[in-house]
Amino acid sequence: MPPKRMTANQDRSHRYYPGKVEYAEDALSSDSENSDAEASSAHQPAKPTLPKATSFPKDARLAANLSKIDLDARRAQAAAQEAERLKREADARAKEEEEFVTDDDNDEEDGSGREQESGSEEEEEEQEESTSSEDDVPKRRMPAPKFISKTNRKQCSVPVFSEEELAAQEDARRKERADEMLQLQLEKQAAAKAAGKKDWDDDEEGLADEVDDADDVDPEEERALWKIRELLRIKRDRDAIESAEKEREEIERRRNLSKEERDAEDREYIDTQKEEHEGKGKMGHMQKYFHRGAYTFDADDETKQLLNRDIMGSRFQDDARDKSMLPSALQIRDMTKIGKKGRTRYRDMKSEDTGRWGDLGVRDRRKDGEYKLDERFRSDGDAERAGGTGANAYAVGERRKRVDDSRDGRRDDKRPNLHYVYYDPA
Amino acid sequence: MAHAADAKKALDSRGYTGSLIRGDNPLKLFEKPVRDRIIESYYWKEQCFGLNAATLLDRAIELTFIGGTYGVSQRPTPFLCLVFKMLQLTPDKEVILFYLQQEEFKYLRALAAFYIRLAWEKDAEVYETLEPYLADSRKLRRRTREGWTLTHVDEFVDDLLIKGRICATTLPKLNPRVMLEDEDKLEPRISALGEELEELDADDDGSDGEVVEVANGQANGIGQAEEDGENDAEMVAD
Numbered sequence: 001m002p003p004k005r006m007t008a009n010q011d012r013s014h015r016y017y018p019g020k021v022e023y024a025e026d027a028l029s030s031d032s033e034n035s036d037a038e039a040s041s042a043h044q045p046a047k048p049t050l051p052k053a054t055s056f057p058k059d060a061r062l063a064a065n066l067s068k069i070d071l072d073a074r075r076a077q078a079a080a081q082e083a084e085r086l087k088r089e090a091d092a093r094a095k096e097e098e099e100f101v102t103d104d105d106n107d108e109e110d111g112s113g114r115e116q117e118s119g120s121e122e123e124e125e126e127q128e129e130s131t132s133s134e135d136d137v138p139k140r141r142m143p144a145p146k147f148i149s150k151t152n153r154k155q156c157s158v159p160v161f162s163e164e165e166l167a168a169q170e171d172a173r174r175k176e177r178a179d180e181m182l183q184l185q186l187e188k189q190a191a192a193k194a195a196g197k198k199d200w201d202d203d204e205e206g207l208a209d210e211v212d213d214a215d216d217v218d219p220e221e222e223r224a225l226w227k228i229r230e231l232l233r234i235k236r237d238r239d240a241i242e243s244a245e246k247e248r249e250e251i252e253r254r255r256n257l258s259k260e261e262r263d264a265e266d267r268e269y270i271d272t273q274k275e276e277h278e279g280k281g282k283m284g285h286m287q288k289y290f291h292r293g294a295y296t297f298d299a300d301d302e303t304k305q306l307l308n309r310d311i312m313g314s315r316f317q318d319d320a321r322d323k324s325m326l327p328s329a330l331q332i333r334d335m336t337k338i339g340k341k342g343r344t345r346y347r348d349m350k351s352e353d354t355g356r357w358g359d360l361g362v363r364d365r366r367k368d369g370e371y372k373l374d375e376r377f378r379s380d381g382d383a384e385r386a387g388g389t390g391a392n393a394y395a396v397g398e399r400r401k402r403v404d405d406s407r408d409g410r411r412d413d414k415r416p417n418l419h420y421v422y423y424d425p426a
Numbered sequence: 427m428a429h430a431a432d433a434k435k436a437l438d439s440r441g442y443t444g445s446l447i448r449g450d451n452p453l454k455l456f457e458k459p460v461r462d463r464i465i466e467s468y469y470w471k472e473q474c475f476g477l478n479a480a481t482l483l484d485r486a487i488e489l490t491f492i493g494g495t496y497g498v499s500q501r502p503t504p505f506l507c508l509v510f511k512m513l514q515l516t517p518d519k520e521v522i523l524f525y526l527q528q529e530e531f532k533y534l535r536a537l538a539a540f541y542i543r544l545a546w547e548k549d550a551e552v553y554e555t556l557e558p559y560l561a562d563s564r565k566l567r568r569r570t571r572e573g574w575t576l577t578h579v580d581e582f583v584d585d586l587l588i589k590g591r592i593c594a595t596t597l598p599k600l601n602p603r604v605m606l607e608d609e610d611k612l613e614p615r616i617s618a619l620g621e622e623l624e625e626l627d628a629d630d631d632g633s634d635g636e637v638v639e640v641a642n643g644q645a646n647g648i649g650q651a652e653e654d655g656e657n658d659a660e661m662v663a664d
Binding site: 226 | 490491532560561563564565566567568575576578580581603604615617618619622623626
């Protein structure tokens with residue numbers, strides 16, 4: 001048989017590998033002792049440990065009754081029940097097997113006898129387990145069925161618990177009681193918590209103590225503070241009234257002025273505004289535009305001062321005022337974009353313009369080549385040659401003087417004078 | 427009003443048949459996100475189920491702070507949940523006034539004041555009812571979004587009358603007092619300071635009537651204590 005261990009060196013000391021299952025060696029192998037120890041130690045980590053106490057509602061009555069259980073009586077009861085059951089089963093089996101007789105009859109009887117004993121033992125142990133708490137994992141080794149010959153059978157029919165089994169049962173009971181106590185303690189803590197604090201409020205209430213809302217700690221001071229607040233409120237109201245009044249007055253006054261005066265005042269106001277704007281730094285050429293921001297809502301005095309500060313005129317330390325001295329790659333409005341991929345190369349409209357200023361560039365390309373064409377195929381011209389085409393192309397000039405027309409030329413009156421028509425009404 | 431322990435109908439505004447505030451379901455005074463937070467909160471589910479006007483008092487007495495929503499997840503305060511419950515119940519005017527007039531419990535007073543500001547539709551009534559409490563200078567603990575602050579009953583009432591948004595709700599529009607005074611619906615406000623104010627004005631004839639800093643234990647403060655007490659009583663009884 002090949003050695004169990006794959007290493008060449010059979011004497012190699014064993015190491016614990018978590019999760020690796022070690023099998024018990026034969027008694028024949030030299031490592032039997034070690035392997036046994038290992039087997040048991042390896043066995044233990046595999047067993048899951050259950051929590052000490054559970055939130056599963058425990059029936060308090062169960063705990064109380066536990067101490068009152070008389071185990072011996074229980075055991076006797078259980079033994080009696082089991083004997084009865086087995087007897088019934090044996091009878092049933094006997095009835096079945098009446099027909100055939102095998103040479104295993106003897107063995108069967110022995111087997112059943114053995115079963116009975118071990119069965120009763122098992123039954124009691126099972127009962128033990130069921131009465132003990134559900135949490136306990138029964139680490140109970142069933143006593144291996146041992147063959148007892150007929151003679152020995154009669155001697156000890158009462159199941160005897162070995163000492164270690166008894167000790168184990170005691171341990172189990174003690175452990176269980178300890179768990180009970182722990183559970184009770186936890187419940188008490190929870191109750192105390194519930195009494196002091198609300199369930200829904202799982203925040204730390206301790207933080208709330210920093211703000212103390214106890215009244216009458218110092219009545220005079222509180223009264224003084226209240227007075228200040230009240231006066232501020234009154235002041236606020238009065239200021240509101242005053243400003244409303246002032247506005248109304250202003251409107252009245254303006255209405256009473258004549259139109260010219262109003263215009264004069266407006267111009268003054270605009271001029272002062274312009275001055276203010278000019279006083280602030282101009283944008284300059286290729287300066288980054290800093291907007292002052294939209295936070296102008298509900299500005300108080302401090303904020304208004306901030307709002308009126310001169311943003312565009314301010315320069316920071318590395319700001320190049322004259323960008324024409326810089327190489328063209330650095331002549332950017334926003335210097336933060338230098339070296340970055342996404343910046344636009346746009347400078348300003350004038351430099352991007354590809355045309356000539358004022359040159360509208362209106363030229364009809366088609367007309368340029370028409371001189372080569374025959375006159376008939378040329379285009380008609382703009383707006384049909386403003387004025388007239390064809391016969392109207394030329395202005396009508398003065399009539400040529402005809403000889404007939406003059407007085408001297410009209411010697412013979414044979415021809416009718418058609419300059420005027422003689423109309424005879426008759 | 428018929429009180430239904432299961433108030434689902436009130437929360438679902440489709441078939442709402444209860445009393446209206448400003449022509450709509452009272453619960454609509456709170457915005458949808460706030461409403462959702464309240465309904466999902468544990469306080470609402472555990473403590474505000476099946477309350478009526480009387481049992482609401484029990485809850486109100488246990489209040490220890492005011493506030494709207496707090497924290498990252500916008501948790502509503504018990505104060506807000508109780509106001510929501512009151513909107514659901516829409517108690518009578520007398521009940522609300524009773525709540526408001528309780529001297530012993532300041533948080534109950536704050537609760538009633540908030541309800542009045544939200545629910546009552548006549549501006550003049552709101553001003554008249556709430557202004558006396560500008561004299562109540564007791565401390566209130568307030569839970570803001572980030573932490574805790576100290577405020578006072580009179581500050582809270584003042585905020586209710588002046589501000590547009592408080593405690594996670596947008597307050598319904600209230601005409602400014604000046605407008606009501608111009609329409610002769612209200613008299614100009616008589617401050618609880620009363621006589622002291624006149625004296626201050628007399629003193630400050632020269633200056634602009636700036637605020638006079640009253641330090642701790644100054645003659646002004648102590649000497650007038652009894653008189654002020656009277657004035658305050660008058661104001662409150664109004």
